[in-house]
Amino acid sequence: MKCPECGWENPDDAYECANCGEELVEPDRIPHPRQVERPLALAIIVTILCCLPVGAFAIYYALQVDRLLDEGDLDGARKMARISRLIALAAVICGVVFWIYLLYSQELFIWERV
């Protein structure tokens, strides 16, 4: 693909000209990659497994990532991804601690049902 700006010959799947940095595809037609990782799968796993409604917040912040990327706010998107990941990891850690506590406390842990 020839760059319309400087005439440099780029690979067909290039997003930007390797010579002058000109965008070779319309920004809204770039399918992938988006520059910021979106921790949505982690947020959904937390919502489905940890059973705490905090997962909903992790999903909300994860969904903001692509919205802000579409608006060109790279720093905002990174921030949202970080908040989402933090909430999800905190929920996972709380869940594991709670589980270990139950395993040792024997209070709610009902082996008889096995």
Add this chain to the structure above:
Amino acid sequence: MTMGGAGAAEGAHAARERRCTPRARRDFFLVSAAAALAAAFIFAFDPAENGIYPPCLMHLLTGLHCPGCGSLRAIHSMLHGRFIAAAGFNLLAVCLTPYLVWEYVSLALSAFRGRGLPRPFSSRAGAWLLVGAIAAFAIVRNIPAYPFNVLAP
């Protein structure tokens, strides 16, 4: 060509190369190992009939079913190939499983090929669809009347 141009080109190159790294591959193997361990555990121990699993805090405190209640039983059923039973335990978990598989395939491709798959739920409409589906599921499964309580675990 200016210095700034060279820097931008190098930056763009780095941005495209970054994903196909040892770090991406390490992430892929960590996720694979965690998923395999969790799947083996849930496959072996039926959440419906033994108490190794923690109870849902929300259900314990309020008696309500949260959107995740029944998901362990649903995953156990799916791992044993009983998809209709799984849908009866937690329809949301069954519906979102294809998305999680999609993300896993995307992670594998970005680790080894350098580029993943397009992201679902990126548009405003897609995001609202996901949030709306989870919210509606959370409300509807707590209505204690016939057509709705089918969604309760």
